[in-house]
Amino acid sequence: MENKIEFLSKKDIGQFLKLADHAFPTEVPVEKTCRHIALSKNDRGIKHLGIRDKGKVVSHVGLYPLKMKLPGAVLGIAGIGAVATYEKYRGKGFMKLQLEYAEKLMNENGYDISWLAGERKRYGYFGWENAGRLMKYSITERTTKGIVTSGYTYRKYSDRIQDLKGIIKIHEKDGIGLKRTFLDYQLLFSRLHRETIIASVGSKPAAYITFMITRWSKENGTVLEFGGDLTALKALFRHVIEKYEFKEIIAAAPAFFNRYNELLASISGYRVLENYGMIKIINLRSMLEKFTGQMSIKVEGLNLKKTMVTFEIPELNQKATLEIGENVKVADKPAALKISLNRKDMVRFLFGLSKLSDEYNLSEKYAPLNVILPLDIYMWRLETV
Template identity: 25%
Template sequence: MTDVDGPRLATSEEFPEMMELLDRYFAYERGGMRANLPFAYDPEHSDHHAIIVEDGRIVSHIAAIPQTLSTGIEGETVECWGIGGVATDRRYRGNGYMSQLLEFWLDRMDDRDVPLSDLSGNRQRYAHFGYENAGSEYQHILTERSFDGEPSASTAVVGYDSAEHLETLHRIHEAEPHRVVRDLAGSRTVFGQRDLETFVYGGESRANDPAYVSLSRTSRSRTIEEFGGSEAGLETLLSHLLAILDLNELTARVPPWHPLEPVFARHSRFWTARPHRKFRICDLPTLLEAFAGQLEARWLESGRTERGSIELGIEDESDGSTESVRIAYGPDSVSVEPGTERPDVELERRAMTSLLFGMPDRTADLRTGDPFLETVLPLRFFVWASEHV
């Protein structure tokens, strides 16, 4: 008889065996996943990892990494658990272990009122669990030939040195309105990833306009996964990288509304807009309360003077109950209030993600039919690729 233990949290003693499973299917080298994603695979946080053990062997794993997203308003954040490391030993596939582990995490999020979960991966694979494309990013493709001007190396660009540059780069990142919130130690971990290489524009003569780009290390087609700082610094960094690296192309993942986006557009061969992440709305009232400041700021910035309210609701597929929240708005304020369970707009979970976060845009008609929704949506967020779980 098969002896199955789990789903359950991994123990610290099981962490090395768990990492062997993940390295076998993702990194193809011992220590690879931990070195490549140190913020996700921290042996001090085995409680972020759920496993199934069969016949004394760890055969399946899913991680849920708690992260805090800044919504763009000072002091306003939203908790989001990132799902990653979805792996089952090929000899044990077909037993439904992935579904069991994911349900394990969704139940824990529900118990803790976590409003949001995100992941990458196949849309169809995770749609059953309520995940849908959310947000947008531009992917700019730069080449030496597309660069506006002659790329040239610069003595003002140096490789990242933690002792010299960490605090400056951390300050730049923390000034980004949409990001994963991290402390100085978190920035040290992110910039220390094995597969991330960071270049810094700086020096004493340029202390007032520093900038940086962090890009993938591997292959001749590399990707800028995080950047920040001054426009002059970014221009110099791009010119420098295209001059010194033997690249087929350089891709940059950029928030569409970022003030430095025009710099990439100026030098791009072409760019595309694509969904940014996949979200699952786990707790609608908590989510909208967390975004209340962004909702109000965008409404007031528009100068619209209508007054009214709209109630949004998600129908629970399991029991048919409704989770709802009412948003009241006027010329001077916006408030998020408890719902009455009689929503004006009631959608299933994935469609609500489309409405609030904008991609795919199958719900555009709902936004254009209401003055508040067409003004404040889609909600803005961004998880830099350097911190994708």
């Protein structure tokens, strides 16, 4: 057989799903649990790379175009998912070939970063590194005891257009996570093994929670996404625990400041901070430009002394300079202060779990970086590829 990479087409849907079910065996097929990433009649710009043996698709890597909302910008993300190879064909370097080709496509198509959820050792070899901040809140019957649930009607999400439009209105107002089309919403909220409960006032949705019951215990659940009026959301968390008789639900949420932080802290027993995925930097300058709006918000009103720092990834031959002062912008001239790191170390530096002074011994000259870093990026668990 030839190690030839092809773009799979609609006629390969059956073969792709069979391979995916082989690689990710569950009670429900991939077509039902991951409708938003499966090869389908509506590809939404997704690139499905494959290698065949005598016409049979034996290995696959999916490249999923994602757009993340940032203040004043949209970050271009190449999501990697459905990395699968039949067992008898493993160890032949098929994944390496396809991931390298996928990165070529990322550069050609102007992506800023690549994102995936996977094992650090496995994907770290190819340049991805743990990144992003996710806070997990433990919410139990005891921590929600006494919360009043009256005043709302509760129902499961259905395919009714009113339900979906209500969720869309709530989600778009928050502005957290990926940009979604109407079709994206339809696919995400029709994934099997996910439950969405809506709290309404009259016929108007006030809050929603999407969760999944863990396979190893019916007494535990994981919240994948939520949103809405804070009082309604608080009541909805209590309602879900009562209705499903959960001992504990773990709510995954952004670790950076948002309007839900205080609520989640008040109804949880403990919280845990962790990375939420893996990032590979594709275009350093473009990526930093997209984050200047977010960084400018962080320095607003602090009257910081103007500081310029150049970031460099030698292996990519890429440099970018940030000018930090009343706001933050990308400058054209190199600076005297420089952070030169390899690709993976730069991800850790820019997208770490805590402020730089907790992890790095930098001189006072670099103090403004403590204000603007880490860069805040978040993808709801419901959205992940």
